[in-house]
Amino acid sequence: MLKLNRGARFIELPEAFMQSLQQDEKGFCKLAAILKKNTGINLELNDKNLFLMAGRLNKVLREYRLSSYLEFIHLINSGDPQYASALANALTTHTTDFFREDEHFIILKKLVTDLTNHKNFNGEIRIWCAAASTGQEAYTIAMCIEEIRTSLRPFELKILATDIDHQVLDVASQGVYTHVEMAPVPAMLKQKYFKKCFQQKNEVFQVNARIRNAIHFAPFNLVSDDYLFQHAFDIVFCRNVLIYFDSETRTQIISKFAGILQPEGLLFLGHAEAGVVKASALKPIHVAIFKRAA
Ligand SMILES: C[S@@+](CC[C@H](N)C(=O)[O-])C[C@H]1O[C@@H](n2cnc3c(N)ncnc32)[C@H](O)[C@@H]1O
Numbered sequence: 348m349l350k351l352n353r354g355a356r357f358i359e360l361p362e363a364f365m366q367s368l369q370q371d372e373k374g375f376c377k378l379a380a381i382l383k384k385n386t387g388i389n390l391e392l393n394d395k396n397l398f399l400m401a402g403r404l405n406k407v408l409r410e411y412r413l414s415s416y417l418e419f420i421h422l423i424n425s426g427d428p429q430y431a432s433a434l435a436n437a438l439t440t441h442t443t444d445f446f447r448e449d450e451h452f453i454i455l456k457k458l459v460t461d462l463t464n465h466k467n468f469n470g471e472i473r474i475w476c477a478a479a480s481t482g483q484e485a486y487t488i489a490m491c492i493e494e495i496r497t498s499l500r501p502f503e504l505k506i507l508a509t510d511i512d513h514q515v516l517d518v519a520s521q522g523v524y525t526h527v528e529m530a531p532v533p534a535m536l537k538q539k540y541f542k543k544c545f546q547q548k549n550e551v552f553q554v555n556a557r558i559r560n561a562i563h564f565a566p567f568n569l570v571s572d573d574y575l576f577q578h579a580f581d582i583v584f585c586r587n588v589l590i591y592f593d594s595e596t597r598t599q600i601i602s603k604f605a606g607i608l609q610p611e612g613l614l615f616l617g618h619a620e621a622g623v624v625k626a627s628a629l630k631p632i633h634v635a636i637f638k639r640a641a
């Protein structure tokens with residue numbers, strides 16, 4: 348590992364350091380290529396992205412005491428996965444929320460009701476929440492379905508929630524959220540599905556064990572992992588990540604989703620991503636919701 352004792356220089360000249368990063372187009376292109384290969388995230392060379400990468404990597408480079416993108420690239424190429432992870436973590440957006448794009452959850456309840464009323468319903472609802480970030484989306488799905496449980500035929504709920512990033516998955520599996528993060532959760536659901544506890548003297552809320560037990564969190568890279576699952580899914584959520592990929596990668600992922608959905612299975616994308624589906628096997632039924640042919 349390169350050990351460069353240049354931390355003091357960064358502290359004295361952060362602006363000059365930032366400027367040198369913003370002008371390093373060659374380093375940017377190499378790092379963007381590594382990022383795209385590892386995650387599918389597509390960063391084109393332009394002033395906005397040069398600025399974004401410099402801003403987000405400044406902290407990482409200082410942490411590893413590096414003075415240029417080139418030194419960081421050497422470390423990534425050394426094969427130690429922590430450096431490629433640090434690159435992906437710094438440049439990936441993990442923004443999420445409970446009840447994000449909330450009309451999807453109203454429609455979800457109706458579609459789950461239809462699913463359990465279907466003549467072929469086998470007593471299991473299998474959902475994949477891909478690119479789940481810190482877990483709010485998967486827990487929202489689980490709470491919405493629990494809310495209608497008593498009006499439906501008996502079922503077992505199985506949710507697989509995945510993300511490329513191990514750090515967000517750790518947060519997700521603990522299911523602990525701050526007051527601010529809990530803001531979109533209606534008071535009645537907060538009372539029913541969360542318990543108050545304390546983390547470093549701060550009051551926080553943990554999802555109850557019943558809801559957590561319905562969800563299995565695991566790493567999965569949408570771009571490079573094999574879509575090999577024991578059972579097909581009734582529903583796939585993959586929202587607000589495809590926008591970061593190029594159109595070829597999106598098309599490949601959509602066709603893999605079509606392949607792992609049950610006949611008449613449902614795909615939920617982010618509202619901004621509705622236009623990316625070209626697969627003829629998937630028909631739009633609501634905004635950014637698609638149904639696989641029977
Ligand atoms: C903006 S968040 C979306 C979270 C959630 N789906 C939502 O809509 O609120 C995007 C997530 O995609 C994950 N991600 C990025 N590239 C990925 C990949 N190649 N495979 C799986 N997850 C990826 C990121 O780690 C991040 O947590």
